[in-house]
Amino acid sequence: MLPFFKNKENSKTEITLADVKLPEHIGFIMDGNGRWAKKRNLPRSAGHSAGAKTFRKIVKYCDRIGIKYVTVYAFSTENWKRPEEEVNSLMKLFKSYLEEAISDFKDEDIVVRFIGDTTAFSKELQDLIEENEKESADRKGMVLNIAMNYGSRDEIVRAMKIIARQVKDGTINPDEISEEMISQNLYTAGQPDPDLVIRPSGEYRISNFLLWQSAYTEYIIMDEVLWPDFTEKMVDECIIEYAKRNRRFGGV
Numbered sequence: 001m002l003p004f005f006k007n008k009e010n011s012k013t014e015i016t017l018a019d020v021k022l023p024e025h026i027g028f029i030m031d032g033n034g035r036w037a038k039k040r041n042l043p044r045s046a047g048h049s050a051g052a053k054t055f056r057k058i059v060k061y062c063d064r065i066g067i068k069y070v071t072v073y074a075f076s077t078e079n080w081k082r083p084e085e086e087v088n089s090l091m092k093l094f095k096s097y098l099e100e101a102i103s104d105f106k107d108e109d110i111v112v113r114f115i116g117d118t119t120a121f122s123k124e125l126q127d128l129i130e131e132n133e134k135e136s137a138d139r140k141g142m143v144l145n146i147a148m149n150y151g152s153r154d155e156i157v158r159a160m161k162i163i164a165r166q167v168k169d170g171t172i173n174p175d176e177i178s179e180e181m182i183s184q185n186l187y188t189a190g191q192p193d194p195d196l197v198i199r200p201s202g203e204y205r206i207s208n209f210l211l212w213q214s215a216y217t218e219y220i221i222m223d224e225v226l227w228p229d230f231t232e233k234m235v236d237e238c239i240i241e242y243a244k245r246n247r248r249f250g251g252v
């Protein structure tokens, strides 16, 4: 990435995080694990293991610098289409990470939440998900949303069904349906929309991630880095790049 400078005269004063307004909510599409492994002649599962280490490092870093919400895309509703061997290795990885996460994020006081249809996972994994949410619910720090079996279209359909049932039983009138009501029936209810989504590995796609919530999100696609190689310094660079953007939310 290019260096960022403080003023038009191109003075050599480099901008740091202390100079900018931080995004409140950052999303990460943790892409490129497979390519990272391929480049090293390793199985794809090795790429996911390396990606999981990066996940832990980056989440802790975001908390440290004062980000309030982080959402990571760990497994999409479409990822079941991958070869059985890869899906199994991902499930094993989730299990071992979620076992550790209960205590691992304790020192940072991180609240761990899951978004997505987690009923599709094994009972063992569902128990771990529940345990993580319960154990961390009263913490006061950053909120970490782990998107697992998450698909934004699926999430919107789910919200529509909840609202349709309320219309059917007469609790609400169709004219009362609002953007706010839809937001409040998504998995992310009560949370701010992401200000910034970062996608390494050069794919220019949203991939069914937080579609409703990212109506005005700033996207940063990084061409040259694969998720396992993503660093804390890159988080800083993305935030500084984000801070330079002129967010108008449809206004002027």
Ligand code: FPP
Pocket (backbone or CB within 6 Å): 030, 031, 032, 033, 034, 035, 036, 048, 051, 052, 055, 072, 073, 074, 075, 076, 079, 093, 094, 097, 098, 146
């Ligand atoms: C996409 O890269 C990555 C995934 C589908 C899995 C992401 C999961 C992790 C990083 C593990 C995180 C662990 C927890 C507990 C949240 P890809 O496989 O599509 O890469 P490619 O495009 O290079 O093939």
